[in-house]
Amino acid sequence: MAELAHARVTIREVADEAGVSIATVSRVLNGRDDVAPETRELVSRIIQERGYIANRSARGLSAGRTGLVGVLVPLVFPVYFSAILSGASEALYEHDLRVLLSPTGHEHDREVTLLDRLMHGLTDGALIVLPEESSEELERLLDAGYNFVVVDPRLRLNDRIPSVSAAHTSGADQAMRHLLGLGHRRIAAITGPSGWVATEDRRRGYHAALAAAGILPDPALEVESDFEIAGGADATAALLDLPDPPTAVFAFNDNLAIGAIQAARARGLRVPEDLSVVGFDDSEHATIVSPALTTVRQPLAEMGRTAVSLLTRLLERQRFETLHIELGTRLVVRESTGPVPAR
Amino acid sequence: MAELAHARVTIREVADEAGVSIATVSRVLNGRDDVAPETRELVSRIIQERGYIANRSARGLSAGRTGLVGVLVPLVFPVYFSAILSGASEALYEHDLRVLLSPTGHEHDREVTLLDRLMHGLTDGALIVLPEESSEELERLLDAGYNFVVVDPRLRLNDRIPSVSAAHTSGADQAMRHLLGLGHRRIAAITGPSGWVATEDRRRGYHAALAAAGILPDPALEVESDFEIAGGADATAALLDLPDPPTAVFAFNDNLAIGAIQAARARGLRVPEDLSVVGFDDSEHATIVSPALTTVRQPLAEMGRTAVSLLTRLLERQRFETLHIELGTRLVVRESTGPVPAR
DNA sequence: CGACGGCCCGTAAACGTTTCCGGAAGTTGT
DNA sequence: ACAACTTCCGGAAACGTTTACGGGCCGTCG
DSSP states (O other), X not given: OOOOOOSOOOHHHHHHHHTSOHHHHHHHHTTOSOSOHHHHHHHHHHHHHHTOOOOHHHHHHHHSXXXXXXXXXXXXXXXXXXXXXXXXXXXXXXXXXXXXXXXXXXXXXXXXXXXXXXXXXXXXXXXXXXXXXXHHHHHHHHHTTOOEEEESOSSOOOTTXXXXXXXXXXHHHHHHHHHHHTTOOSEEEEEOSTTSHHHHHHHHHHHHXXXXXXXOOOGGGEEEOOSSHHHHHHHHHHHHTSSSOOSEEEESSHHXXXXXXXXXXXXXXXXXXXXXXXXXXXXXXXXXXXXXXXXXXXXXXXXXXXHHHHHHHHHTTOOOSOXXXXXXXXXXXXSSOOOOOOO | OOOOOOSOOOHHXXXXXHTSOHHHHHHHHTTXXXXXXXXXXXXXXXXXXXXXXXXHHHHXXXXXXXXXXXXXXXXXXXXXXXXXXXXXXXXXXXXXXEEEEEEOTTOHHHHHHHHHHIIIIIOSEEEEESOOSOHHHHHHHHHTTOOEEEESOSSOOOTTSOXXXXXXXXXXXXXXXXXXXXTOOSEEEEEOSTTSHHHHHHHHHHHHHHHHTXXXXXXXXXXXXXXXXXXXXXXXXXXXXXXXXXXXXXXXXHHHHHHHHHHHHHTTOOTTTTOEEEEEEOOTHHHHSSSOOEXXXXXXXHHHHHHHHHHXXXXXXXXOSOSEEEEOOEEEOOSSOOOOOOO
């Protein structure tokens, strides 16, 4: 029947029906151990029967914990962010925490305001993906006693700030060795915005691999872009116009790589026969584009999950070995790279 | 200085500093009109200065409204859902509502449990994308007084249930007319799971267009699949093995279409020269795959936004002209379709 | 046999708001 | 000059929990 008597059932009713006080009900609710087994059993049964569910607001107010975790992402849509979000929300669900999703639209002010609100009794902590804030601003949050972990920091952060990121440099190195191994010598790089950790670390790998192969980097082969498809296409077009064009391009993410393929195709070049392209991310796009992208895999969902486990330990006030986790990357070879063309 | 005195500032402190009661502060906070202009001004200034932010839990407990809206999606990652989520969260932000994201993993029980919790004081209402529940279960929610709107109903729903969807039939019709106009006569359909609204309505458009062109539908050309790439590839492979294979396939979503292209290419067929393919959704994938997909555009983000505006009106207890909104679809012609090949 | 310690459990205070009710002061109408 | 409204604001209850504190009961130990 369950006649929807919908004055929602409160702890009071459960207590009355069980013939105990609300304190006792609360205790069984929270798994405290100072309740007699048979009492616990009785109360549990009634909770079950009446379909009682604790009011989160009341709990939040009283206990200071809300069971909500804010997740700040620049945007929801791009696969890059939704992959992280997906991993994070799954992990959060397993910890019985709810996700308060907050897209910041890449706007610094909006992110600050949002965080401000989140701190104030709305959430227990937060995941901040690709934050707009400076290290100082983030430290301030930390000092205010707020729990959060940064995923994929945009700028270099102070050591005190918990973060999880990917092994950019090693990934870039793997990509370059692959290209070098195929005989390429003129390898261009299409980077992301300079100053970003992801850009600079990958750039470091690019240079290191070049140096290890005894190749002097040519500044003309290094062009800065914006991690978008169109940017990748433009950059590639410029690169191909060079008097001595590259035989391979290392794009710093998959979008750029896709743009590179489009630009190459636009001027009749075949990939990989005439131009090799390697990306970074291994987003879903990498497998559906053709030729399928050779790219460096970042474990995005895993990064989300890892951030959650860091955060939950933070929430439980555990002591830490390390606040910084760097997840490994590895090259996935598909169809967009091949031996250097014979001249 | 803002010395982070971080005993967080409460309404009490603001009231004391302004020399008024907390009731008055609450009134200016909520924009009530029974406050003298200069008092309002004074209080507002102090709120500003002290950086006061209302505690949501307390507000939720006292006022019964939390400012949170649950968004239930099967999964976060697939572009289809993240596009809807993106539109919805943007719109929710504009209404000063926060998003409580709940991925259900396509599991009926999990969705039910989640909804149960959401109802109980956690949220003011919800958006349910592609719900797992039957119409009856949803009606029960409605009767319990919970506010929600369904986005892209999976099954046919009772009229009382607010929903927003896309014009499946018309979209399918447009796709078919395009193919028919190119001279195709043997046009296969790769459908989604039968019983789903999206599948059945698109199937209706498929049949209607065929009928209008005086073509008898061939059951062999209609194969059911699962909206995934691999499914599309398998279905297409089977179709191409037919004694009299189709010259065009109408895939009921972009994933299926991408699978179709892959399968065609796998056996050396060119798209669109040897086989035309049209998809449905116009997801981001449609533009990066090659050849770029001719597909029916569904305004996914717009559906999210629309659902939010429906929900907010529901929350304000407004009376309604209509509870069902169907957003238009339109064919986007790109490169995956062409004239029927000469035999 | 009395004191002490554990186990269970109830009482009540607190959490920070919103909102109902009513009262003081000021305004208008007669 | 008095009644009847308005306008503005304060007091206090209520929202549904968690948790500190203390007390009754029982068993154990000296």
